Amino acid sequence: MKTYLECIPCFMQQAFKTACIATNDGIKIKEVLDSIGDMIKSIPLQNTPPETGNIIYQKIHEITNNHDPYREIKNRHIKEALSLYPELKKTIEKSKDRLLTAIRIAIAGNVIDLGVNKDFNINDDLKIILKQNFAIFDYDEFKKQLNKSESILYLGDNAGESVFDKLLIEELDKPVTFVVRGRPVINDCVIKDAIASGINNVADIISSGSPAPATILNLCNKSFLEMFKNADLVISKGQGNYEGLSEVNRPVFFMLKAKCNVIADHLNVKENDIVLKNINSDLKIN
Amino acid sequence: MKTYLECIPCFMQQAFKTACIATNDGIKIKEVLDSIGDMIKSIPLQNTPPETGNIIYQKIHEITNNHDPYREIKNRHIKEALSLYPELKKTIEKSKDRLLTAIRIAIAGNVIDLGVNKDFNINDDLKIILKQNFAIFDYDEFKKQLNKSESILYLGDNAGESVFDKLLIEELDKPVTFVVRGRPVINDCVIKDAIASGINNVADIISSGSPAPATILNLCNKSFLEMFKNADLVISKGQGNYEGLSEVNRPVFFMLKAKCNVIADHLNVKENDIVLKNINSDLKIN
Numbered sequence: 092m093k094t095y096l097e098c099i100p101c102f103m104q105q106a107f108k109t110a111c112i113a114t115n116d117g118i119k120i121k122e123v124l125d126s127i128g129d130m131i132k133s134i135p136l137q138n139t140p141p142e143t144g145n146i147i148y149q150k151i152h153e154i155t156n157n158h159d160p161y162r163e164i165k166n167r168h169i170k171e172a173l174s175l176y177p178e179l180k181k182t183i184e185k186s187k188d189r190l191l192t193a194i195r196i197a198i199a200g201n202v203i204d205l206g207v208n209k210d211f212n213i214n215d216d217l218k219i220i221l222k223q224n225f226a227i228f229d230y231d232e233f234k235k236q237l238n239k240s241e242s243i244l245y246l247g248d249n250a251g252e253s254v255f256d257k258l259l260i261e262e263l264d265k266p267v268t269f270v271v272r273g274r275p276v277i278n279d280c281v282i283k284d285a286i287a288s289g290i291n292n293v294a295d296i297i298s299s300g301s302p303a304p305a306t307i308l309n310l311c312n313k314s315f316l317e318m319f320k321n322a323d324l325v326i327s328k329g330q331g332n333y334e335g336l337s338e339v340n341r342p343v344f345f346m347l348k349a350k351c352n353v354i355a356d357h358l359n360v361k362e363n364d365i366v367l368k369n370i371n372s373d374l375k376i377n
Numbered sequence: 378m379k380t381y382l383e384c385i386p387c388f389m390q391q392a393f394k395t396a397c398i399a400t401n402d403g404i405k406i407k408e409v410l411d412s413i414g415d416m417i418k419s420i421p422l423q424n425t426p427p428e429t430g431n432i433i434y435q436k437i438h439e440i441t442n443n444h445d446p447y448r449e450i451k452n453r454h455i456k457e458a459l460s461l462y463p464e465l466k467k468t469i470e471k472s473k474d475r476l477l478t479a480i481r482i483a484i485a486g487n488v489i490d491l492g493v494n495k496d497f498n499i500n501d502d503l504k505i506i507l508k509q510n511f512a513i514f515d516y517d518e519f520k521k522q523l524n525k526s527e528s529i530l531y532l533g534d535n536a537g538e539s540v541f542d543k544l545l546i547e548e549l550d551k552p553v554t555f556v557v558r559g560r561p562v563i564n565d566c567v568i569k570d571a572i573a574s575g576i577n578n579v580a581d582i583i584s585s586g587s588p589a590p591a592t593i594l595n596l597c598n599k600s601f602l603e604m605f606k607n608a609d610l611v612i613s614k615g616q617g618n619y620e621g622l623s624e625v626n627r628p629v630f631f632m633l634k635a636k637c638n639v640i641a642d643h644l645n646v647k648e649n650d651i652v653l654k655n656i657n658s659d660l661k662i663n
Contacts, residue, residue: 096393096403096406096407096410097393099389099393099410099414100386100389100390100392100393100410103385103386103389103390103414104386104389104390106386107382107383107385107386117382120382121382121422124382124385124386124417125417125418127414128385128389128413128414128415128416128417128418129414129415129417129418130414131410131411131413131414131415132411132414132415136407
């Protein structure tokens with residue numbers, strides 16, 4: 092997905108928010124704003140938004156000398172999500188369609204997204220998303236593909252959301268490899284967040300190598316690319332991964348909530364809609 | 378009031394919004410964003426936000442070759458506000474304290490502010506503001522000063538809001554001069570908007586000469602400055618005028634709703650609070 096003009100003021104807002112979390116030093120925060128301002132004219136609109144995000148967040152880390160500004164917030168989100176786990180597990184166990192309920196819960200976890208300029212309340216969102224109609228609902232295809240899959244690649248998104256991903260992975264009942272970012276960026280899940288979320292008990296964990304807040308294939312490592320090419324089923328969580336992979340040349344199941352207008356338009360759904368979308372269902376996996 | 382770092386991403390958001398209203402040409406919109414991005418490092422933080430706003434909106438007008446992008450929207454807001462006028466007049470006539478109700482209505486009109494990155498619904502806001510407690514309420518002082526005043530200078534803010542200002546001017550029952558901006562900027566009231574709102578039937582109308590979305594004294598014309606110095610009572614509507622005049626050296630009564638965090642903090646109130654605030658009550662008027 093290309094970068095839309097609407098993304099540019101959003102980059103500035105994200106940069107300000109992250110700079111304020113990364114440091115209390117107003118001079119450094121101003122330096123971040125000046126630097127992102129200077130960068131605007133050279134943003135390649137043909138690139139995906141998280142490719143630009145990668146450069147912006149790297150810049151913020153350098154200027155503030157804080158390479159993991161969301162660490163504390165991530166830890167808190169994981170802790171909060173873990174406290175919800177037992178109740179959510181029961182919700183799944185009591186439901187008529189366990190797999191679908193687990194998918195809904197995994198999508199609800201996707202509201203824990205600090206790259207989007209919105210507040211969220213995970214409990215409120217859970218209530219809504221457990222009942223909400225899907226705007227795109229490729230569930231039959233998903234079940235069919237799941238049944239015949241022997242290897243599943245699960246592209247994680249945010250820390251905290253990862254606890255909700257664990258609940259879905261438990262329902263998939265297949266060998267799963269859970270993929271995280273190559274370095275801390277916004278509140279995205281890295282290896283230690285996946286472990287703190289208990290993913291190591293239900294899946295293998297690997298890093299894609301991508302330093303961007305998304306799976307950007309030309310920034311990923313070889314071993315991930317090999318797995319991505321060959322996996323029977325790829326599940327991609329969240330907006331960032333969608334932005335990075337919407338034009339990729341293999342089947343992918345996207346699970347996300349459309350949290351901004353640009354993504355909603357691109358998916359041809361409304362803001363706040365939830366989506367289970369398959370792309371390239373006609374392509375064979377190599 | 379100085380410019381806060383938080384204002385900078387807001388400038389970018391405002392510029393994008395205005396550029397999209399001013400033109401459909403994506404290349405020009407991008408040129409606006411590039412140009413505002415370049416400008417960030419030279420924004421003097423000691424200046425008031427509307428002084429920077431003045432430069433930004435001028436730049437947008439130049440690049441898009443549209444010097445009154447909000448014209449249609451302003452006309453619509455005035456029309457909508459005029460349609461509410463008879464009902465609001467009755468509300469005032471039926472109320473126990475006509476002056477206070479008129480002040481509340483004039484403040485409710487202040488939500489018609491397109492420089493703030495928020496949606497608004499005038500009917501919803503009217504209902505709330507007619508009952509809302511004031512966070513700062515210098516009403517007794519206001520009545521006292523009003524009683525002994527022979528000349529009132531009323532600094533208008535937005536087009537549409539001006540219809541609500543008319544209702545308050547009618548309750549003041551004194552000679553009033555209504556002040557508008559020197560040129561179109563955002564949806565601020567200029568002379569023709571004041572006339573379309575019917576202000577000419579209840580007050581004299583003058584331009585401050587300020588091209589900024591605020592009364593910035595060093596951008597105002599001599600005749601306005603003379604009146605500003607000598608008026609028995611100055612009523613200042615809205616955030617922009619507060620930003621421009623919060624440190625001025627004469628008594629001023631500010632009437633506004635705190636629509637952004639920066640203004641709310643500066644006033645030591647909460648976002649969405651309403652305010653009737655006097656400054657420099659101890660200073661004598663020259």
